[in-house]
Amino acid sequence: MIRKAVITAAGLGTRLLPMSKELPKEMLPIYVRGQNGIVLKPLLQAVFEQLYCFGIREFCFVVGRGKRAIEDHFTPDWSFIKRMNEKGKERIASELSNFYRMVEKSNIMWVNQPEPMGFGHAVLMARPFVKNERFLVCAGDTYIISNDFLKRMAEKSSDAVLLLQRVEDPRQYGVALVEESRVLKVVEKPEKPISNLAIMPFYVFNQEIMDILETLEPGVGGEIQLTDGIQKLIERGRKVEFVLLRDDEIRLDIGTPETYWDAIKSSYEVARG
Secondary structure, rough: OOOOEEEEEEEOOOOHHHHOOOOOOHOOEEEEOOOEEEEEEEEEHHHHHHHHHOOOOOEEEEEEOOOHHHHHHHHOHHHHHHHHHHHOOOOHHHHHHHHHHHHHEEEEEEEOOOOOOHHHHHHHHHHHHHHOOOEEEOOEEEEEOOOHHHHHHOOOOOOOEEEEOOOOOHHOOOEEEEEEEEEEEEEOOOOOOOOOOOEEEEEOOOOOHHHHHHOOOOOHHOOOOHHHHHHHHHHHHOOOEEOOOOOOOOOEEEEOOOHHHHHHHHHHHHHHH
């Protein structure tokens, strides 16, 4: 059973400038089927609700400078709901009310990453939250439309579990070399990929990854890379396994203008049914 989730939302979102100067990219909306039809939700809210419905109640959001809008959004505003209800807009407000109830039933910690020092460093910032428990890590700018990928990951009892997807050009991702259910090697953004299996930003770890991240030197891009930490686990002989995304499981990535356009189209098609 996984009780804790670390959600990173500290990146600058430079590929989405100038939009992302004031609005965190994780707050960009996607289409979701709600109780009363199609609604727009910030992608980060959709990620949170998916993890909540999976059973997680303890969350650590790692945010950076300029991400105040995220904390504001995750602060229930019942006076707004009251105003909507008084105007006869209960149906419109119901989706937000459900979200607020999820927030209030959760334990949420906010951790600030003062400088963007990489995905691995952002995860390391959550060490006091994780303590000695097995935990899930995900990036706040990626959403997977799937009913059971989290369950498939949680069912594995290995030291680390990665989520992989076959892609045509994996050079922009961390890449994994696998055999049967085991991950043999991982490399961050290789010029010559060792496979076509890209690492998606959903992981399950035990506490050892924190010990490793604390000792890492900067890697690709001059940042502390989570992929390098996973490779250290493999070199220590730890059991690192993977779950492969199925063809019917849709990944929404809002990291670039092009991928955001794809995310908007795909999420609308799924929400419309």
